[in-house]
Amino acid sequence: MAEIGLSPKMLVRDVMSSPAITVEEEATANHVAELMDKHGLGCIIVTGKDGKPIGIITERDLVTRVLAKNIKPDSLKAKDVMTTPLITIEPTETIKEAAKRMRRLNIRRLGVVYKGQLVGLLSSKDILSVMPELIETIQEKALIEGANMAQTTTEESTSLAGYCDRCGGWSDNLKEINGEFICEDCRAELESE
Numbered sequence: 001m002a003e004i005g006l007s008p009k010m011l012v013r014d015v016m017s018s019p020a021i022t023v024e025e026e027a028t029a030n031h032v033a034e035l036m037d038k039h040g041l042g043c044i045i046v047t048g049k050d051g052k053p054i055g056i057i058t059e060r061d062l063v064t065r066v067l068a069k070n071i072k073p074d075s076l077k078a079k080d081v082m083t084t085p086l087i088t089i090e091p092t093e094t095i096k097e098a099a100k101r102m103r104r105l106n107i108r109r110l111g112v113v114y115k116g117q118l119v120g121l122l123s124s125k126d127i128l129s130v131m132p133e134l135i136e137t138i139q140e141k142a143l144i145e146g147a148n149m150a151q152t153t154t155e156e157s158t159s160l161a162g163y164c165d166r167c168g169g170w171s172d173n174l175k176e177i178n179g180e181f182i183c184e185d186c187r188a189e190l191e192s193e
Contacts, residue, residue: 009094009095009096010094010095010130011091011092011093011094011095012089012090012091012092012093012094012095012098012110012112012122013091013092013112013120014095014130015095015122015126015127015129015130016091016112016119016120016121016122016126017120017121017122017123017126018112018119018120018121019119019120020045020111020112020118020119020120020121021035021039021041021044021045022044022045022046022047022053022118023035023044023045023046023047023057023078024046024047024048024049024078025046025047025048025049025054025055025077025078025079025082026077026078026079027046027077027078028073028074028075028076028077028078029057029062029066029073029074029076029077029078029080029081030072030073030074031078032044032057032062032078032081033062033073036059036062042058042059042109042123043056043057043058043059043109043121043123044056044057044078045086045111045118045121046078046079046082046084046086047118052116052118053086053088053111053113053118054079054082054084054085054086055078055079055082055083055084055085055086056082056083056084056086056109056111057078057081057082057083058083058109061081061082061083062081065080065081066081086111087101087105087107087110087111088110088111088112088113089101089110089111089112089113089122090112090113090114091112091114091119091120095127095130098110098122098127099124099127102124102127108123108124108125109121109122109123109124110122110123160174160175160176160181161173161174162174162181163181164181164182164183164185164186165180165181165182166180166182166183166186167183167185167186169183169185171183171184175187177190
């Protein structure tokens with residue numbers, strides 16, 4: 001694909017959401033929910049005192065660890081609700097690798113970390129958003145390769161085995177000429193005429 005000007009790989013950095021919204025581990029679950037609502041997010045990254053990402057709180061975490069247990073959201077800290085550790089990926093990894101990791105670990109989000117710093121978030125939704133583009137690229141590549149195959153096939157003009165339409169003899173090397181399948185000997189006679 002690179003020879004036709006298309007990127008051979010789509011990278012995490014091409015589709016990740018950046019910057020990622022974070023909260024400190026001491027923030028209340030209520031504050032986390034407010035931030036999710038304010039920014040229209042399905043998750044928030046939790047950072048430690050040093051600012052490094054240590055976990056993630058998803059909508060599901062809030063439902064199962066707060067609402068389902070009928071606990072007041074302002075009585076729990078982010079560190080009590082989060083899923084830890086935060087599974088991460090480098091921004092230079094391919095989308096294919098990210099999707100494999102998500103499938104293997106049965107997760108829908110990855111923190112994107114570069115040199116130890118959180119630089120973004122990649123969700124399965126982000127990957128799905130580029131699928132139409134990837135499918136179009138694959139289709140375009142197939143069309144180009146198909147055209148190249150057709151051109152090569154017509155240039156080589158494939159040979160067949162069967163009976164010659166001129167002399168009736170068997171040949172393992174029939175070629176179509178003007179709608180007739182002709183053996184090597186008959187082709188040589190035609191060329192000499």
